[in-house]
Amino acid sequence: MSIPSPADEPLICSAKGCPAPATWALRWNNPRLHDPDRRKTWLACPAHRETLGDFLDARGFLREVAPLAGSPTLEA
Numbered sequence: 001m002s003i004p005s006p007a008d009e010p011l012i013c014s015a016k017g018c019p020a021p022a023t024w025a026l027r028w029n030n031p032r033l034h035d036p037d038r039r040k041t042w043l044a045c046p047a048h049r050e051t052l053g054d055f056l057d058a059r060g061f062l063r064e065v066a067p068l069a070g071s072p073t074l075e076a
């Protein structure tokens with residue numbers, strides 16, 4: 001029995017087929033599709049932070065990369 005709670009949802013890496021927990025949020029915007037202030041978010045594990053970041057950066061979409069806050073597993 002689990003009670004749905006957004007805070008307890010595991011945040012999984014957005015890379016295709018990657019089951020790893022995400023520790024980074026990549027915020028991006030495609031100026032051809034989105035308003036300038038709009039942000040899409042991809043989640044990335046440490047192994048894919050660079051891969052996904054490079055993918056977005058190469059297209060000029062990447063706006064910022066921020067560590068995911070609030071994950072209890074990251075607190076010592």
Ligand SMILES: [Zn+2]
Nearest residue numbers: 013018045048
């Ligand atoms: Zn990953």
